[in-house]
Amino acid sequence: MAGTIAVVGAGAVGLTAAYDLARAGERVTVFERGSVGSGSTGRAAGVVYDAYAEDRDAKIGRRAIERFREFSGEGNFEFHDCPYCWFARDGDEKRATAIREQVPRMQTHRIDAALLESEELATLAPAMETEDVGAAAITYGAGWTEPATYTTMMAEKARAAGAEIRTNTPVSLCEDGVQAEGREEAFETVIVAAGAHTKRLVEAAGYAIAMKPYRVQALVLDTEIETPMGYDATAGFYFRPHPEGLLVGDGTEAVESDPDDWDREANEGFVDSARERASERFGLSEPAVERAWAGLCTATPDRDPLVGWLSADLYVATGWQGHGFMRAPAMGELIAREVRGDSGIEAFRPMRFSGNEEFSITEGMAVE
Ligand SMILES: Cc1cc2nc3c(=O)[nH]c(=O)nc-3n(C[C@H](O)[C@H](O)[C@H](O)COP(=O)(O)OP(=O)(O)OC[C@H]3O[C@@H](n4cnc5c(N)ncnc54)[C@H](O)[C@@H]3O)c2cc1C
Structure with missing residues (x-):
C-alpha cells in the first residue's frame, strides 16, 4: 500500500x-x-474574517485566523491583519436590518465586531465615500493574504x-x-x-x-488608497488592499458551471462595473485595471x-x-x-x- x-x-x-x-x-x-x-x-x-453569526461558524472563523497568524512568516506566507467592514446603503432596509441583527449575535460568540454609525465608518476609512451608508459594521478579527x-x-x-x-x-x-x-x-x-x-x-x-460549481470574478485596480477591507452589501461587491492597489471582487454568475469547461477570463461587463463601483466608492478617476480573472466557487442548498x-x-x-x-x-x-x-x-x-x-x-x- x-x-x-x-x-x-x-x-x-x-x-x-x-x-x-x-x-x-x-x-x-x-x-x-x-x-x-x-x-x-x-x-x-x-479575504479572511470571522464575522459569522452562527456559533459554530464563529468558532471556525476564529480558529482559522488564529492559525493564519501562527503560520504567518513561514516561507513566503504572510497574514496581514486588517479590519473588515460591511454596510448597506440608505434605503436598503432589508440588509440594514440584517446587519443590525447579525452583530449582537456575533458579539455573543466573542467575535470582536461592532455596529458603526456612518461617521465612525468615515473616521475608520477616510478614503471611502460613506455618505450613502445606512447601516455598517466592522470586525477586527480579519485580514488578507x-x-x-x-x-x-x-x-x-x-x-x-x-x-x-x-x-x-x-x-x-x-x-x-x-x-x-x-x-x-x-x-x-x-x-x-x-x-x-x-x-x-x-x-x-x-x-x-448537493453541490453546484459557479463562476465568480475579481480584479486589481492600480491605486494608492489605503482602506480597511469591505463589502458593500447593497451593490454586492467586496474590496481589500492589495500590494498593487485595490482588489475588487464580485461578478457572481448564479448558474451552474461545468468544472471542466468554463471561462477563466473576467467578463468585460464585470470589469467595467467593478471598476465603476469601486471608483464611486473611493472617488477614483479611471484607475487602470492591473489584471482581472474568474474562478469557481461551490454552492449548496x-x-x-x-x-x-x-x-x-x-x-x-x-x-x-x-x-x-x-x-x-x-x-x-x-x-x-x-x-x-x-x-x-x-x-x-x-x-x-x-x-x-x-x-x-x-x-x-x-x-x-
Ligand atoms: C475569484 C475568487 C475569489 C475568492 N475569494 C475568496 C476569499 O476572499 N476568501 C475565501 O475564503 N474564499 C474565496 N474564494 C473561494 C475559495 O477559492 C475556495 O472556497 C477555496 O479555495 C476552496 O479550497 P479547496 O481546497 O476546497 O479547493 P481548490 O483550491 O479548488 O482545490 C481542489 C484541488 O483539487 C484538484 N483536483 C480536482 N480534481 C482532481 C482529480 N480528479 N485528481 C486530483 N486532483 C484534483 C484541483 O486541481 C484543485 O487544485 C474565492 C474564489 C474565487 C474564484
Whole structure:
C-alpha cells in the first residue's frame, strides 16, 4: 500500500487536512491533477474574517485566523491583519436590518465586531465615500493574504510532516482507493477535497451530492488608497488592499458551471462595473485595471459546506460558498480529527441532502 489515507486535491483545504493528518502520525498521500494551489485557491481573493453569526461558524472563523497568524512568516506566507467592514446603503432596509441583527449575535460568540454609525465608518476609512451608508459594521478579527503563498507553505509543512504530494496526477475513485496513472492504489480512507470537481468525482463512484460549481470574478485596480477591507452589501461587491492597489471582487454568475469547461477570463461587463463601483466608492478617476480573472466557487442548498463521510472509507469536503479559503486552517484541522475518529459537525454532513434537490445559487457574502 502506498499509504493509508489519500487526499484528492492540493488546495487550501486538502493540504491543511494532509498536514494535520501527517503530523498526527498518519500516512498520507495527496494527489493533485495540476500543481499545488492550481484550483480555486490560487484564484481566491484572500479575504479572511470571522464575522459569522452562527456559533459554530464563529468558532471556525476564529480558529482559522488564529492559525493564519501562527503560520504567518513561514516561507513566503504572510497574514496581514486588517479590519473588515460591511454596510448597506440608505434605503436598503432589508440588509440594514440584517446587519443590525447579525452583530449582537456575533458579539455573543466573542467575535470582536461592532455596529458603526456612518461617521465612525468615515473616521475608520477616510478614503471611502460613506455618505450613502445606512447601516455598517466592522470586525477586527480579519485580514488578507495571498492564497497561493498559503498552499505553497502548507505543502512544505505537509511534506516535512511526512506526507507525499503527487502533482500532475489526476485520479478517479475506485473500490479500494484511487486510480492514478493507469493503476489502482489501495487506501484505507480517501478524502475528496477536489473543489469544483468534487461532485463529478464522487458521482462516478455512485454518490450524489448537493453541490453546484459557479463562476465568480475579481480584479486589481492600480491605486494608492489605503482602506480597511469591505463589502458593500447593497451593490454586492467586496474590496481589500492589495500590494498593487485595490482588489475588487464580485461578478457572481448564479448558474451552474461545468468544472471542466468554463471561462477563466473576467467578463468585460464585470470589469467595467467593478471598476465603476469601486471608483464611486473611493472617488477614483479611471484607475487602470492591473489584471482581472474568474474562478469557481461551490454552492449548496443551505450555503453550509458538505464535510463528512459519504461511506465508511470515503470522506468529502466541498461546498464552501465562497468562504473556503478563510476557513481552511480550521476546517483542515477538523477534517483530520474527524477522519481519525472524532465526531464532525452535524450541520455540515454531506448526506443531509439527497443530492438531487433543486436549488438556486446565491452569492456567498450576501447579507440576508
Ligand atoms: C475569484 C475568487 C475569489 C475568492 N475569494 C475568496 C476569499 O476572499 N476568501 C475565501 O475564503 N474564499 C474565496 N474564494 C473561494 C475559495 O477559492 C475556495 O472556497 C477555496 O479555495 C476552496 O479550497 P479547496 O481546497 O476546497 O479547493 P481548490 O483550491 O479548488 O482545490 C481542489 C484541488 O483539487 C484538484 N483536483 C480536482 N480534481 C482532481 C482529480 N480528479 N485528481 C486530483 N486532483 C484534483 C484541483 O486541481 C484543485 O487544485 C474565492 C474564489 C474565487 C474564484
